[in-house]
Structures are given as C-alpha cells and as structure tokens.
Amino acid sequence: MNTWFAVTANMRLLLMAKYPVMFRAADAMLVTKTDLLRVIDDFDTTRAMTYFRNLANRAPVYSLSCKTGEGMQAWTDWLREQIAAQRQRVAAGITARPKMQSDGSRLHQP
Numbered sequence: 001m002n003t004w005f006a007v008t009a010n011m012r013l014l015l016m017a018k019y020p021v022m023f024r025a026a027d028a029m030l031v032t033k034t035d036l037l038r039v040i041d042d043f044d045t046t047r048a049m050t051y052f053r054n055l056a057n058r059a060p061v062y063s064l065s066c067k068t069g070e071g072m073q074a075w076t077d078w079l080r081e082q083i084a085a086q087r088q089r090v091a092a093g094i095t096a097r098p099k100m101q102s103d104g105s106r107l108h109q110p
Helices: 011-015 020-025 034-038 045-054 072-091
Strands: 002-006 028-032 061-063
Touching: 028 045, 028 072, 045 061, 061 072
Parallel strands: 002 028, 028 061
Antiparallel strands: none
C-alpha cells in the first residue's frame, strides 16, 4: 500500500495524525507535486518525514513530480521490485497484504 501526500495538502492533516493506521501500514510514502514546493510555503517536507518516522515506519519515502520527472524512476523501480516480491509470495501461497503491526488496533483506539 502506498500512502501519498501532495505538497498542496493541508499539513495539519498529516501532523495531527488523522490517519495513523494508514501511515503505519504504508509500504511507501509518496510526496507528490514537489515541483510546487518553490511557491508553497506551508508544506514542510522535513516535518512530514519526521511524522512518518515517528509512527515507527521505515518504509521508503519518494518525492515525486510528474512535471519535472523528479523521483519517478526510483519509484517505478521500487514498484517493479514490489511486483516481483508479490509474485514470489503468491507462488509460496502467502498473499496477505497490506502488512499491519500486530498491536495496531490497540494503539489506535479512540
């Protein structure tokens, strides 16, 4: 499961932990529309990364721009690796996805 945030998104949604389960379960986080960072002053990529890591997620983070092509090759390489890994899991009869922490439901009670 990829989790993505456009730099045009409201940073409070990310920092207020509105979707902690989604971020904990993410296999990767995509920060999109990074070409707009030069004109958007209220998205802090470092804070976004810190929040993501504070949720104990070590998944890769990709900064992407379809306009400039930034990060696209690294992300598509990662996708190809994930497809190959999933094919191996299917061949072995192990297909349950996405990953979840065993204590996830306990950590996220209202």
